[in-house]
Amino acid sequence: MTKPSQELLRSISDEHVLRSLMTARKLTRAELAIQTGLSKPTVSESVRRLVEQGLVADTGERTPGGRGKGRVGSFYGLAEDSGVALVVTIAPDGVTAECVDAYGDVISRTHRTITGPAEVAAVLPSVAAETVAAHNVRLCTVSAADPVDRRTGRLVQLPDSPFLVGDLDPVAVLGPLLHGPVVVDNDVNWAAQAEHEALGVADFAYLFLGEGLGCAVVSDGEVRRGHSGLAGEISHLITAGPTGATPFIEVFGELGLRQDGTTAIDVARLRDADPAVLARAIGGVVTALVTLADPEVVVIGGSWGPSLLDAITAECARSPRPVPIRAASVANPSLTGARAAALDLLRTDLVSRAGPRTPRSG
Amino acid sequence: MTKPSQELLRSISDEHVLRSLMTARKLTRAELAIQTGLSKPTVSESVRRLVEQGLVADTGERTPGGRGKGRVGSFYGLAEDSGVALVVTIAPDGVTAECVDAYGDVISRTHRTITGPAEVAAVLPSVAAETVAAHNVRLCTVSAADPVDRRTGRLVQLPDSPFLVGDLDPVAVLGPLLHGPVVVDNDVNWAAQAEHEALGVADFAYLFLGEGLGCAVVSDGEVRRGHSGLAGEISHLITAGPTGATPFIEVFGELGLRQDGTTAIDVARLRDADPAVLARAIGGVVTALVTLADPEVVVIGGSWGPSLLDAITAECARSPRPVPIRAASVANPSLTGARAAALDLLRTDLVSRAGPRTPRSG
DNA sequence: CAGTTGTAGGCAAGGCCTCTAACTAGAATT
DNA sequence: AATTCTAGTTAGAGGCCTTGCCTACAACTG
Numbered sequence: 004m005t006k007p008s009q010e011l012l013r014s015i016s017d018e019h020v021l022r023s024l025m026t027a028r029k030l031t032r033a034e035l036a037i038q039t040g041l042s043k044p045t046v047s048e049s050v051r052r053l054v055e056q057g058l059v060a061d062t063g064e065r066t067p068g069g070r071g072k073g074r075v076g077s078f079y080g081l082a083e084d085s086g087v088a089l090v091v092t093i094a095p096d097g098v099t100a101e102c103v104d105a106y107g108d109v110i111s112r113t114h115r116t117i118t119g120p121a122e123v124a125a126v127l128p129s130v131a132a133e134t135v136a137a138h139n140v141r142l143c144t145v146s147a148a149d150p151v152d153r154r155t156g157r158l159v160q161l162p163d164s165p166f167l168v169g170d171l172d173p174v175a176v177l178g179p180l181l182h183g184p185v186v187v188d189n190d191v192n193w194a195a196q197a198e199h200e201a202l203g204v205a206d207f208a209y210l211f212l213g214e215g216l217g218c219a220v221v222s223d224g225e226v227r228r229g230h231s232g233l234a235g236e237i238s239h240l241i242t243a244g245p246t247g248a249t250p251f252i253e254v255f256g257e258l259g260l261r262q263d264g265t266t267a268i269d270v271a272r273l274r275d276a277d278p279a280v281l282a283r284a285i286g287g288v289v290t291a292l293v294t295l296a297d298p299e300v301v302v303i304g305g306s307w308g309p310s311l312l313d314a315i316t317a318e319c320a321r322s323p324r325p326v327p328i329r330a331a332s333v334a335n336p337s338l339t340g341a342r343a344a345a346l347d348l349l350r351t352d353l354v355s356r357a358g359p360r361t362p363r364s365g
Numbered sequence: 366m367t368k369p370s371q372e373l374l375r376s377i378s379d380e381h382v383l384r385s386l387m388t389a390r391k392l393t394r395a396e397l398a399i400q401t402g403l404s405k406p407t408v409s410e411s412v413r414r415l416v417e418q419g420l421v422a423d424t425g426e427r428t429p430g431g432r433g434k435g436r437v438g439s440f441y442g443l444a445e446d447s448g449v450a451l452v453v454t455i456a457p458d459g460v461t462a463e464c465v466d467a468y469g470d471v472i473s474r475t476h477r478t479i480t481g482p483a484e485v486a487a488v489l490p491s492v493a494a495e496t497v498a499a500h501n502v503r504l505c506t507v508s509a510a511d512p513v514d515r516r517t518g519r520l521v522q523l524p525d526s527p528f529l530v531g532d533l534d535p536v537a538v539l540g541p542l543l544h545g546p547v548v549v550d551n552d553v554n555w556a557a558q559a560e561h562e563a564l565g566v567a568d569f570a571y572l573f574l575g576e577g578l579g580c581a582v583v584s585d586g587e588v589r590r591g592h593s594g595l596a597g598e599i600s601h602l603i604t605a606g607p608t609g610a611t612p613f614i615e616v617f618g619e620l621g622l623r624q625d626g627t628t629a630i631d632v633a634r635l636r637d638a639d640p641a642v643l644a645r646a647i648g649g650v651v652t653a654l655v656t657l658a659d660p661e662v663v664v665i666g667g668s669w670g671p672s673l674l675d676a677i678t679a680e681c682a683r684s685p686r687p688v689p690i691r692a693a694s695v696a697n698p699s700l701t702g703a704r705a706a707a708l709d710l711l712r713t714d715l716v717s718r719a720g721p722r723t724p725r726s727g
Numbered sequence: 728c729a730g731t732t733g734t735a736g737g738c739a740a741g742g743c744c745t746c747t748a749a750c751t752a753g754a755a756t757t
Numbered sequence: 758a759a760t761t762c763t764a765g766t767t768a769g770a771g772g773c774c775t776t777g778c779c780t781a782c783a784a785c786t787g
Contacts (some may be wrong), residue, residue, distance in 0.1 A: 004375070004380070004384070004785075005377060005400065006403075007373075007374040007375070007377035007378045007403070007745075008744095008745075009374070009500075009744075009745070009773055009774095010748095010772090011369075011377075011775055012369040012370075012371070012373070012374065012744095012772090012774075013366075013772085013773070015366070015369035015373075016369045016773085018366070019366060019369075020567075031734095031735070031736090032735075032736065033734070033735050033736070033775085041369070041774080041775095042775050043735085043736070044737080044738085044774075044775075044776095045369075045774055047736070047737075066506070066734085066735080067783065067784085068781095070734090071733080071734085071783085071785090072732090072782090072784045073732090073733050073734025073735065073783060074735040074783065075736045075781090075782070075783080076734075076736075080700060109578055123462075142589035161685070161686065162685040166469065178417035181744075188730090190575075204592050205592075207592075208590035208774085218657070219399035219657070220592065222584060222589040222596075223589060225585070225783080227589065227658070229568050229658050229660065229717070230566075232659070233659040233686075234584075234656075234657060234658050234659035235657065236656055236659075236686075237657065239652055240653055240656045241605055241653065241685060242603055242610065243605065244610070245607075247605075247609035248603070248606070248609055248611070249610070250685075287603040287610065289655060290602060290603055291602055291603065291653045291656075293601075294595065294597070294598055294600070294601055294602045295582060295588070295599065295658065296579070296582070296589070296591055296592025296596050296658075297592050297593060297595040297596035297597075298591065299593075303719055322601070322787075323523070323524040324524070324595075335433075369773080369774075370741045370743095370773095370774075371744055371745095371773075371774070372743090373742055374745075375743085375744070378745085391762095393764070393765090395763075395765075403745080403746095404745065404746050404747075405764085405765070406745075406746075406747090406766075407744080408743090408767075409765065410744085428754095428763085428764080431761075433756095433763080434754060434762045434763065435754065435761085436751095436753045436754065437752095437753070437763090438764045438765080439764085439765095474773075535749080581735085637778050717757070723732070728787100729787095730785105731784100731785100731786075731787100732783100733783085733785100734781100734782090734783090734784105735781080735782085735783105736771100736777090737778100738779075738780095739773085739778090740772100740777090741777105742773105742776105743758090743772100743775105745770105745771090745772090746771085746772105746774085747768105747770085747771105748770105749767085749769105750766080750767070751764100751765085751767090752763100752764080752766095752787095753762105753763090753764090753778080754763090754764105755760100755761085755763105756759100756761075756762095756770105757760070
């Protein structure tokens with residue numbers, strides 16, 4: 004456990020100051036004292052330390068901008084070069100890279116359209132290198148439209164599942180470009196995290212129905228990834244198919260709804276299928292989610308999932324354990340979720356850098 | 366967030382001292398200083414405070430028991446009346462109540478056999494009252510062989526599921542007898558927690574096959590209960606039955622393996638059933654667990670589950686995503702799990718009581 | 728324009744908490 | 758009786774946070 008040292012108190016003070024600056028962007032010492040609940044001398048000392056460490060800087064702005072009477076105060080903010088996080092999403096149609104700073108601002112965005120998985124290997128490092136060259140990148144989160152091995156960060160191909168992005172080791176590609184960690188996860192898990200923040204519900208399930216099939220379970224406020232990160236890869240889940248108990252993905256095979264050559268869902272042809280049959284299969288998946296994870300609500304996302312909302316709702320209403328169904332509400336959910344995670348990690352990283360002592364006399 | 370006060374440091378010191386005493390049972394101040402890593406004066410002060418608050422007491426024992434030279438030291442331990450936790454399990458065959466102290470010792474055990482659910486309402490309060498009268502009971506954990514509503518602690522009956530213990534509100538029954546919280550959960554969840562501690566695996570699933578059917582999912586080192594605590598109630602999970610896609614519980618209905626009158630499994634008649642058919646249905650459940658929770662291992666427990674281990678293992682080996690299957694290893698798992706949780710809560714409760722200041726001069 | 732008001736920030740003192748170092752207490756060994 | 762060794766206390770130093778007071782300085786008031 005933690006040792007009861009005075010340094011612990013100091014680091015708590017510093018964290019208060021830093022976190023206040025992250026949300027308020029700029030504050031005078033007096034404002035910081037009010038925001039943090041600390042006394043003015045304590046805040047002053049903390050600011051002095053943080054400035055010395057290069058994490059906080061005087062913005063140059065001064066108070067009397069119509070604020071009224073009183074002595075002029077100096078606004079402090081996070082240092083310019085206090086670091087940013089890189090957010091990358093890799094999907095069959097393109098690669099996006101964003102840069103977020105500790106305020107949560109997106110300070111750059113690059114998108115490259117690709118025509119096939121083969122291009123990822125070339126596009127990914129070039130997109131990342133651009134951003135890394137321009138900013139002090141501390142860490143990176145990556146969203147990929149394929150199952151991700153939690154322990155290695157590599158994309159993995161599961162039997163009979165579409166492999167949309169293809170074989171890729173983002174940690175190996177991006178790791179050398181920056182100094183901090185590279186966190187890779189599946190697009191559905193990131194999407195669920197984004198939905199979690201929008202919904203404010205601690206226990207729910209996110210069912211993603213697009214070219215690939217997937218889901219994510221949020222339990223006790225966190226996305227649960229399982230032992231190797233493959234939780235939610237529902238292709239082989241046994242459900243009710245047209246001819247009996249069938250793995251979920253094979254329902255689409257039996258209905259002739261998979262793309263030739265690949266194992267992805269043919270979304271274009273889906274509209275001709277009987278919604279009731281699809282809903283029955285999806286209902287089996289929802290039942291599995293309800294029995295195993297007991298979500299408060301099941302959120303349906305993906306390119307074609309929400310269009311079946313009524314059919315799914317009707318199917319689930321007949322279940323012995325009905326659960327509310329709703330459509331996903333966040334736009335660009337994977338990017339949003341990965342960005343939120345990156346912001347969180349970046350802020351924690353920034354706080355953790357406020358460590359070593361700086362004696363007052365200098 | 367926490368405020369950086371000196372009191373925080375003090376409470377950390379006190380926590381160190383208390384937790385050391387919990388595991389070592391009795392220590393001198395010098396030994397405490399070594400164990401906790403704190404300095405001797407700090408430990409002395411902390412012990413003085415804790416004695417004054419009645420949480421720690423001089424055991425009366427003195428060091429020179431052949432330890433060699435040196436001044437005699439005094440052994441300190443937790444105070445006699447520092448409180449115990451009550452652990453109750455409620456199953457169709459009986460009610461057990463145990464008392465654990467903060468060392469983890471079981472200091473009393475009562476068991477009452479019952480012949481039917483109707484007796485629970487009478488037996489439960491009487492068993493609990495005995496224990497409560499004899500000890501300073503701070504809190505209580507309850508294991509019940511039925512689904513438990515996480516928010517209220519009440520037992521709930523799900524459609525088509527056996528209701529083994531019957532309608533009961535343990536919080537209402539036991540709450541008035543003691544001053545602390547009453548934590549109620551399902552026997553399978555407690556069993557999974559016990560198995561978790563024995564296995565040391567952070568992500569696994571526990572499948573319970575007895576008169577009732579259930580499972581529990583441990584993710585990131587914790588049992589995940591879901592929104593209302595009904596995660597793992599797998600009766601309605603769609604799986605492969607003799608005639609196609611069937612809810613798990615109805616597989617047993619179709620096979621004529623449910624007890625007449627109730628909806629429980631008739632365990633006696635199970636041995637006549639075809640293991641392959643059962644294993645196929647169970648395999649569907651395991652597949653659901655694997656796809657949704659991605660466990661490192663699936664543990665099979667319950668009265669008849671382990672006897673089918675080979676058949677289940679064979680069935681799962683054919684799956685596109687095989688997972689290791691093993692039999693549960695903990696005896697009395699629900700009681701063990703509930704006891705471990707009670708111990709944890711009791712220790713945290715004890716630590717949290719070490720709060721208010723005690724000035725030195727007295 | 729002089730005086731008043733009100734805010735930003737600094738300084739000093741006080742209270743605590745932990746640590747190190749030195750010291751006292753007391754038993755076993757030599 | 759002197760030595761040795763361990764338990765626990767005392768003394769002092771260093772650090773951190775707080776309160777209270779002071780200075781600097783801009784705007785308002787009459």
